Amino acid sequence: MRQGKPMTIYAEMAAHLNAALDALEKGGVLPAGLDRGPITLEPPRDASHGDMATNAAMVLTKGAGKPPRVLAEALAAELGALDAVRWVDIAGPGFINLTLSDDAWRGELRQIQALGDDYGRSNIGGGTTVNVEYVSANPTGPMHMGHCRGAVVGDALAQMLEYSGHRVVREYYVNDAGGQVDVLARSVHLRYCEALGANVGEIPEGLYPGDYLVPVGQALAAEFGDRFVSGDDGAWLALFRTRAVAAMLDLIRADLALLGIHHDLFTSEAAIQADGLPAAAEIWLRAHDLVYDGVLEAPKGEVAEDWEPVELPLFRSSQFGDDQDRPIKKSDGSWTYFGADLAYHHEKAKRADALIDIWGADHAGTVKRIKAAVAALTGGKTGFDVKLVQMVRLLRDGEPVKMSKRSGNFVTLADVVREVGKDVVRFTMLTRKADAQMDFDFARVVEATKDNPVFYVNYAHARAASMARRAAEAGVDYAAADHDAIDLSHLDTVDLGLARIAATFPRMVESAATAREPHRIAFYLNDLAAAFHGWYNLGNDDPSRRVVQAENAERTMAKLFLTSAIGQILRNGLHLMGVEPVDEMR
RNA sequence: GCGCCCGUAGCUCAGCAGGAUAGAGCAUCAGAUUCCUAAUCUGGGGGCCGUGGGUUCGAAUCCCGCCGGGCGCGCCA
Numbered sequence: 059m060r061q062g063k064p065m066t067i068y069a070e071m072a073a074h075l076n077a078a079l080d081a082l083e084k085g086g087v088l089p090a091g092l093d094r095g096p097i098t099l100e101p102p103r104d105a106s107h108g109d110m111a112t113n114a115a116m117v118l119t120k121g122a123g124k125p126p127r128v129l130a131e132a133l134a135a136e137l138g139a140l141d142a143v144r145w146v147d148i149a150g151p152g153f154i155n156l157t158l159s160d161d162a163w164r165g166e167l168r169q170i171q172a173l174g175d176d177y178g179r180s181n182i183g184g185g186t187t188v189n190v191e192y193v194s195a196n197p198t199g200p201m202h203m204g205h206c207r208g209a210v211v212g213d214a215l216a217q218m219l220e221y222s223g224h225r226v227v228r229e230y231y232v233n234d235a236g237g238q239v240d241v242l243a244r245s246v247h248l249r250y251c252e253a254l255g256a257n258v259g260e261i262p263e264g265l266y267p268g269d270y271l272v273p274v275g276q277a278l279a280a281e282f283g284d285r286f287v288s289g290d291d292g293a294w295l296a297l298f299r300t301r302a303v304a305a306m307l308d309l310i311r312a313d314l315a316l317l318g319i320h321h322d323l324f325t326s327e328a329a330i331q332a333d334g335l336p337a338a339a340e341i342w343l344r345a346h347d348l349v350y351d352g353v354l355e356a357p358k359g360e361v362a363e364d365w366e367p368v369e370l371p372l373f374r375s376s377q378f379g380d381d382q383d384r385p386i387k388k389s390d391g392s393w394t395y396f397g398a399d400l401a402y403h404h405e406k407a408k409r410a411d412a413l414i415d416i417w418g419a420d421h422a423g424t425v426k427r428i429k430a431a432v433a434a435l436t437g438g439k440t441g442f443d444v445k446l447v448q449m450v451r452l453l454r455d456g457e458p459v460k461m462s463k464r465s466g467n468f469v470t471l472a473d474v475v476r477e478v479g480k481d482v483v484r485f486t487m488l489t490r491k492a493d494a495q496m497d498f499d500f501a502r503v504v505e506a507t508k509d510n511p512v513f514y515v516n517y518a519h520a521r522a523a524s525m526a527r528r529a530a531e532a533g534v535d536y537a538a539a540d541h542d543a544i545d546l547s548h549l550d551t552v553d554l555g556l557a558r559i560a561a562t563f564p565r566m567v568e569s570a571a572t573a574r575e576p577h578r579i580a581f582y583l584n585d586l587a588a589a590f591h592g593w594y595n596l597g598n599d600d601p602s603r604r605v606v607q608a609e610n611a612e613r614t615m616a617k618l619f620l621t622s623a624i625g626q627i628l629r630n631g632l633h634l635m636g637v638e639p640v641d642e643m644r
Numbered sequence: 645g646c647g648c649c650c651g652u653a654g655c656u657c658a659g660c661a662g663g664a665u666a667g668a669g670c671a672u673c674a675g676a677u678u679c680c681u682a683a684u685c686u687g688g689g690g691g692c693c694g695u696g697g698g699u700u701c702g703a704a705u706c707c708c709g710c711c712g713g714g715c716g717c718g719c720c721a
Binding site: 098100102103104107111113116119120126149150151152153196233236237238354368370379380381382384385386387388389390392394395396399419420421422423424425426446448449489490491493494495496497505506507508509510511513514517520521524525526527528529531532562565566569570572573575577578581582584585588591592594595596597598599601604605606607621642643 | 646647648649650656657658659660661663664665666667668669670676677678679680681682683684685686701702714715716717718719720721
């Protein structure tokens with residue numbers, strides 16, 4: 059039966075289903091070569107239908123030229139003969155419902171324990187490389203809460219993809235070539251002068267006012283003295299830009315570290331340009347008639363008075379569904395953000411099989427052009443997905459927190475992490491699907507109630523851990539026991555209901571990774587925690603259902619085995635989210 | 645005007661590559677502490693899944709139109 063490399067129960071049953079279909083082909087019930095792609099084997103919504111259900115008979119009816127019930131009966135006969143299957147029935151339009159034996163579920167619990175941290179890991183990625191670019195905040199200041207959700211979603215996604223058999227590169231694109239870094243350099247110059255005793259007064263409109271630039275100015279003053287106080291900015295602008303960006307990246311890296319986020323690669327836009335990549339891309343695109351010199355139409359909607367038609371090199375993004383063609387260079391000859399960005403994506407595509415960008419929803423309008431450019435430059439060979447992450451509204455005491463970048467009065471990521479903790483921030487950011495707006499209420503995310511999934515899931519894990527402690531106090535030492543020798547026949551069908559939910563973890567992770575939707579982990583964990591809390595509370599009415607039963611060490615051991623398997627699943631899920639499981643709550 | 649996202653219980657949201665009687669939490673009502681954290685649990689009430697078509701054995705899910713809401717829209721980043 060269970061031999062070779064360990065298989066989870068869904069994988070095992072899927073293999074059995076395939077073998078049964080092979081048998082039907084051999085017996086002439088099914089023609090050979092039917093597409094089995096649409097066949098599913100999944101838990102039915104209604105648990106009373108059994109443990110697993112397959113639509114195989116309905117899906118194959120057309121190709122087989124036989125009614126679903128006929129196919130279902132033949133298939134049911136094959137499947138019913140399996141040891142693991144206790145009961146088969148055919149229902150509705152032709153569903154085949156399987157009820158597995160208790161021993162099959164007991165076996166799955168052992169599988170969870172045997173695989174441990176790897177229960178849920180898969181190789182659906184087949185070792186292909188996925189590049190996930192996330193955060194990529196402008197290097198002009200510390201991280202603020204506007205960056206937070208994309209950071210967490212991207213990081214959890216990367217983690218999930220790795221767990222699902224991809225090689226993952228976590229990348230940060232440093233926008234160090236635009237006008238905003240000149241502004242940064244000038245803002246730092248002001249702080250530099252200030253450090254040398256100049257009275258700078260109010261920070262002028264158009265420069266970054268934040269105090270975080272003060273130490274950068276001081277460091278430059280200490281290093282260069284008053285050499286750059288007066289005189290042409292050509293003498294210092296490039297130097298200050300470099301130093302300021304480096305300092306900002308240090309701040310950003312430190313902020314990300316607070317969230318447990320570490321990128322593998324920081325790629326500089328300026329370096330991309332210095333290496334001539336945009337120019338090379340332009341030549342290629344011109345050769346393929348995807349870039350031409352043309353004049354943009356005036357913008358629709360609100361009419362701008364300062365609109366002037368200018369001839370620019372334009373990318374034919376309108377051929378790919380964009381509203382209009384997009385310039386890759388400005389009228390002063392420098393590259394637009396888009397012009398550099400397409401070259402950057404081309405570069406990334408050379409070293410990965412698939413690209414994923416995590417962007418804020420405010421950049422939604424630019425998705426089409428970059429997708430079009432990437433498709434053109436890679437010949438459509440590299441998968442490219444842009445995941446948009448919607449805004450987070452910060453609430454304190456039910457009131458929206460006002461933020462203004464201008465005054466420097468934005469809520470920093472570091473402040474929030476300090477206030478509520480890394481794990482609360484990470485978990486909360488994953489409790490909505492990425493493309494739905496969400497509220498982040500400072501009071502609610504730290505609430506210790508079941509309304510707060512962060513707490514609720516962690517509580518389940520802590521509860522699982524505390525049971526082993528309590529049992530030890532009562533003289534049943536689970537940690538020291540020989541786990542293979544524990545007799546799981548003490549677990550009945552009710553107990554094994556938890557195993558049924560736990561067993562769906564691997565397929566849930568796979569589907570979440572495939573769909574690139576890390577929030578599904580959070581919802582699953584919440585469901586598992588609920589089932590676990592419910593199971594635990596059965597002991598209130600019926601003492602024989604308690605976990606710790608000092609007078610019955612064997613039964614206690616079996617219950618602890620189950621408890622610890624659930625703890626393992628909770629841990630594996632939390633790990634994917636980048637959240638530390640807690641063993642104890644105070 | 646155009647593009648993207650969204651419309652599911654009173655509120656906040658899930659709904660797993662279409663599946664069987666649509667789920668959870670909050671709120672509300674009724675219950676449960678001889679036990680491992682009641683920081684929890686059990687049960688009730690509450691829905692034309694925005695709307696009209698289409699695809700098929702089967703649609704909240706896929707396609708098209710409409711209605712309603714959010715966001716974005718210049719050579720910015």
